[in-house]
Amino acid sequence: MKIEIDKLISHLKSQGFVFQGSEIYGGLANSWDYGPLGAEVKNKLKKLWWDFFVRRNEYNIGLDSSIILNPKVWEASGHLGNFNDPLIDCKKCKSRFRADKLIEEKFTEMNVGGWTNQEIEEFIREKKVNCPKCEANDFTNIRQFTLMFKTNQGVIEDASSTVYLRPETAQGIFIQYKNSQRALRKKLPFGIGQIGKSFRNEITPGNFIFRTREFEQMELEFFFSPNDSNDWFEYWLEKVKFFLEKIVQINKKNFSIREHDKQELSHYSKRTVDIEFDFPFGRGELWGIAHRSDFDLNQHQKYSGQDLTYLDPETNKKYLANVIEPSVGLERLLLAIFCQSYVEEKIENGERIVMKLPYKLAPYLVAIMPLQKQQNEKANQLYKELLVDFDATFDETGNIGKRYRRQDAIGTPFCITIDFDTLTDNCVTIRNRDTMSQERIEITKIKKYLVEKLI
Incomplete structure (x- = not known):
């Protein structure tokens, strides 16, 4: 990515995509709100995912589980005992880091998954992994830091009322697997999809919306017989790649597939593949596909005493x-789309910033622009007609060049200009965002024109 992340953040804020959370009170670290345009893009992205992986897939159904679950769920899943990070402090400047990330950020080819705390500490000392803030090589011993947000349910705050905000949406699916299967009389194989908020008390959140403490996941759990001869892992890997390339139009040059080696695999995983995207700040995990075996259902069967067999x-x-x-992660995918869409172009009369968002993700598909106020009545009539079927906006302020630049900056694919001739020939001029080419078209053919562009 040949863009500066600070430029992108500034643009997204100024155009109403993403705002700093609680900004009027000085902000809240690692908190982001989605503005009017960001909310539109986010909701459209969720709909595309839901349509592709749930509604239009022959195998899958949907679910919306609670954020707060019985604490025994997290005991069974292993989160209470194992969901923590190795925390380390610089003794000189008092900065705090994840010890494993200190190593991986300096030695980018390394992955320390599966290392003990002692092994990590010895490596940091021997290889002189210094503090990124002050360059000192004097750290505290590693302490384990729990990633789950703790709260209390009910009137009295004591140990018996302790609950947790979910750190992932998957467990809500597992504990409702049996109910879902029975209610819809589903036969294996079938999947359950869910979109929802999760919360992780990350030690070192950052890189804008890439790693946040509050985030949304779009997750699918696909259940199948252990004796099934189909390679469902490859099936879903191909589905994910298709969605990225064809549905949200991520350039395949911008992402890569990384297979986890045996040492890196989670204790429950038979195979895991990460799809990684080349963000401006470096390569980062975008999408994960994991073979979880029967670990989760087995754990919940043991802890709940309920029969979860099929x-x-x-x-x-x-x-x-x-x-x-x-x-x-919804926000990570959204960031990848923003990074790829943001373009600074030199044009004949200067330069422009354009968000080349996929048509189905643009906040508005079309902008209606009366050339002068005399055409406002005709323009308003067309605007209201198009609003029935398309996301449209009305832009009447400033000269036409400035209005084009405004719509380019927010990613509107098509601008329709109503001029004096429109009143006599019933035609308008449609301008394409990406090519800046213009064509004259009859008003009666506009809807067909836009529908064809969305296919």
């Missing part, structure tokens, strides 16, 4: 389903 109607045998999990 009775195969063909063999009349019971077994626990295996799971493939394609999971993506």
Whole structure:
């Protein structure tokens, strides 16, 4: 990516995509609000994901589970015992870091997943991994830092009322797997998709909306028989790649696929693949596909005492389903789309900033622009007609060149100009955002024209 992240952030703020959270009170670290245009893009992205992975997929159904779950859920999943990060402090400047990330950021080819705290500490000392802030090589011992947000449910705040904000949406799916399967009489294989908020008390959040403490996940848990001969992992990997390339139009040159080696695999995983995107600040995980085996259902069956096995109607045998999990952070995918869409171009009369968002993700598909106020009545009539079927905006302020630049900056694919001739020939001029080419078209053909562009 040949863009500066600070330029992108400034642009997204000034144009109404993303704002600093609680800004009028001095802000809140790592907190971001989505403005009028950002909310539009975010909701459209969620709809595209839902349509592709849930509504239009022959295997899958949807769910919307609670953010606050019974604490025993997190005991069973292992989050209470294992969901923590190795925390380390610089003794000189008092800055705090994740010890594993200190190593991985200096030695980019390394992955320290599976290392013990002692191994990490010894490596930092021996290889002189210095503090990024003050360059000192004098750190505290590692302490484990829990990533779950703790709160209390009910009137009295004591140990018995302790609950947690969910750190992932997956467990809500697992604990409702049996109910969903029974209610819809689903046969294996089938999947359950969910979009929802998750919360992680990250030690070192940052890089804008890439890593935040409050985020949304778009997650699918696909259940299948352990004896199923189909390669469901490759099936979902190909689906994810198709979605990235064809649906949200991520250039395949901007992402890569990284297979986890055995040492890096989570304890429950048989195979994991990360799809990584080349962000302006470096390569980062965008989408993960994991083979979770029957770990989660097995754990919840043990801790709850409930039978979560599936009775195969063909063999009349019971077994626990295996799971493939394609999971993506909504904000990370949104950031990748913003990074790829933001373009600074030199044009004949200067330069322009344009957000070349996919048509289906642009906040507005079309802007209606009366050339002069005399055409306002005709322009308003067309605007209201198009609003029935398309996301449209009305722009009447400033000269036409400035209005084009404004719409370019927010990613509007098409601008329709109503001029004096419109009143007599019933035609308008349509300008294309990406090519800046213009063509004259009859008003009666506009809807067909726009529908064809969305296909």
